[in-house]
Amino acid sequence: MSNEVGAGADAPGRPRRSWRLVLALVAAAAVIAGVLSFYASSSPDGLNRVAEDKQFSSLEQSHDAEDSPLAGYATSGVDDGRLSGGLAGVIGVGLTFLIGGGIFLVVRRRSTT
């Protein structure tokens, strides 16, 4: 079943590595956030819809991070909507992977020692 051959191959009895699946998930995430997100529905989500129906949506205050260069999933300074949103999405995927992966590598169980 394992098609990893050569120097990087998994030794028998050792668990198979995960980097292919990691790469596949991050690549899929980059395509989804970078390209497909452009086609997302712009209708209000469930909570916003209920807030409108029940007339409490006016409670919403401006966001403390509204001046962030990526606020609202748009890249400031990039005029093209498709590019602006796609770039913001890809940056978000990269940030989330690095921060999440970093935390999980620190807390993981060590197999030796």
Add this chain to the structure above:
Amino acid sequence: MHVPDGFFDAAVSAGAAVVAAGGVAVCLRKAGHELDERTAPLAGAVAAFIFAVQMINFPVGLGTSGHLMGGALAAILVGPYAGALCVTVVLIVQGLVFADGGLTALGINVLLMAFATTVVGWLVFRLASSVLPKTRASVTLAAGLGAFVSVPAAALVFVGLFALGGNADLSIGSVAAAMTGFHVLIGIGEGLITAATIGFVATIRPDLVHGLRGVLAREQAALAEGTA
């Protein structure tokens, strides 16, 4: 379901932040037992994947949309404690960098979308797995069910918190009915996306699916018994 600033009073916002911080501390300790050097980077990739899929709002009819929350998906792939941390990382990045989800509401959002969904999604998944035949197909179905239930469950936690400290004087029954109605519809999408993703990973790398560990151990035991 990202709660903006202004929906909740200071007491509930602060209380939720304290509870969320305590929960994250517990998860940080427990996640170490779920992750090893192979699954730690996988958990990072799962967080990135959830960030991306959360950008895809799908229409659920009635001029309303929803997106994946991902708590059930993450719990089944990498374990409930690591899974809750995956969604928490996504929420922090969204709040701080993308101005999505209020910063004073971050604790509330973590309780709703990171904790309620992973706890309920994982419990329903385990319950369904214990009832269904012990096969890999059952794992996909159980994953979909857990994800489906997790969304209206999170909506009800919102309603409970809103009853405690929402900044609007509303009939809680009517808010509960509306929140549950829309989030049952969104839950169908959550269930389908989760079942498809778990089914895919379970096909190519079942050994990396946390929720499949019981089934794989059974298969190995049966295999060992057969050859003995």
